[in-house]
Amino acid sequence: MKHKILVIEDDMSISNFLVTLLRAENYEVISASEGRLGYHLSLSHQPDIIILDLGLPDIDGIEWIRQYRNLINSIILVVTAKDDHPSKVEALDLGADDYVLKPFSPKELIKRVEAILKRVYSKSQKDSFLRSGELILDLKKYKLFKNNDEII
DSSP: OOOEEEEEOSOHHHHHHHHHHHHHTTOEEEEESSHHHHHHHHHHHOOSEEEEOSOOSSSOHHHHHHHHGGGOOSEEEEEESOOOHHHHHHHHHHTOSEEEESSOOHHHHHHHHHHHHHHHHHHHHHHHEEEETTEEEETTTTEEEETTEEOO
């Protein structure tokens, strides 16, 4: 099963870098340059992880988490240049799952994504997936996979 990641980042060079990096690691990636668009994409695409910048043009990332955290099931990984203690604490208090500072090591970011997914999916995987040979049924997302490719 390919994990889906939504990147919400207004700096196009960073967004393009993240999309390229994550796709190279075999993740399905979608992106948004504004927070509100990112929220709508999170509803329609139901990503496993949202990588969220705090400095968005239409809504502050802290406010984004405050407004939308309880409306989505995705993991939120904040990736931002805001290196102040109150922002970190507030983001985590509001429901962010991790916080990475820019500039970041690409390898570290990938390892954090892998660690989060491993932790989350190893706990619930037994209860949410049925396997039969090369078929996998995701009971939470109501999707069927054959050889890790989505069929339905």
